[in-house]
Amino acid sequence: MSRLSLVPVTSLRTQAWANGAGTTTVIANGPDDTHWQWRLSIADIAQACTFSPYPDTRRQFVALDAPLQLHFDDGRDVLLLRLSVTHFDGADAPHASLPEGPTRAFNLMLRGATEGALIARPLNGSMWLPLRAQWRWFVHLLSGRADVHADDERIAMDAGSSLWIDAQPGERVRIEGGGELVLIQLATAH
Structure with a gap:
């Protein structure tokens, strides 16, 4: 049994955000596309925007290129420097601003007991x-x-x-x- 397996580029799916502020490339999710309990993706964030809410989802998020400022409705502000990770409830859809311009972010989303x-x-x-x-x-x-x-x-x-x-x-x-x-x-x- 092989222990190592590359993710084929042909399996990646890029989709535009409904608000037009960026795109997301879904790398993998499981156990299936419809009822996923985990999801790995990279977001290309082109402009300031509000994230989509994901109720009942725990998010772990890291800025990959430039810093990202997240503003939550409860008044919290999180400055995400490049390669720094934050955790937040997916129902708390923050507003993102880009202090140094467009960036990408890696996103791990978890549901249930995953x-x-x-x-x-x-x-x-x-x-x-x-x-x-x-x-x-x-x-x-x-x-x-x-x-x-x-x-x-x-x-x-x-x-x-x-x-x-x-x-x-x-x-x-x-x-x-x-x-x-x-x-x-x-x-x-x-």
């Missing part, structure tokens, strides 16, 4: 991924190049590519290279 974590960070050399039973890793390489190793398997990644890692405790997963990446750790069963 668990997950979003991490954005530089890659400089080698890093090992901790493995847990019934969890999987997702890697999106923002910039640079990387080699992902899972025991005896190896896949090379270029900027913009995405990869699923399905390895179990006792196996060894290592990412080597230079650049920046987004990591998602996602529970696959409860």
Whole structure:
């Protein structure tokens, strides 16, 4: 069984926002497109706008290119610097402003009992991924190049590519290279 699988570019779906302020590219969701419990996407935010509400959804969100200012109805303001992650309730649709111009943002959405974590960070050399039973890793390489190793398997990644890692405790997963990446750790069963 293969532990590493690249996400084919042909499987990505880009859709315009109803308000015309940007587009979203859906990378993956599960268990299916209609009744998803988790969703991974990248938003291209072209102008100041109000996000769509997603009731009963927990969001984890990271600015990828330029800072993003989120203004919530309860008076909270969150300045999201590049590669910094925030968490918010999807029903609380914030207004976004772009202090330095258009940006992209990586979005992890979770529903029900589904668990997950979003991490954005530089890659400089080698890093090992901790493995847990019934969890999987997702890697999106923002910039640079990387080699992902899972025991005896190896896949090379270029900027913009995405990869699923399905390895179990006792196996060894290592990412080597230079650049920046987004990591998602996602529970696959409860």
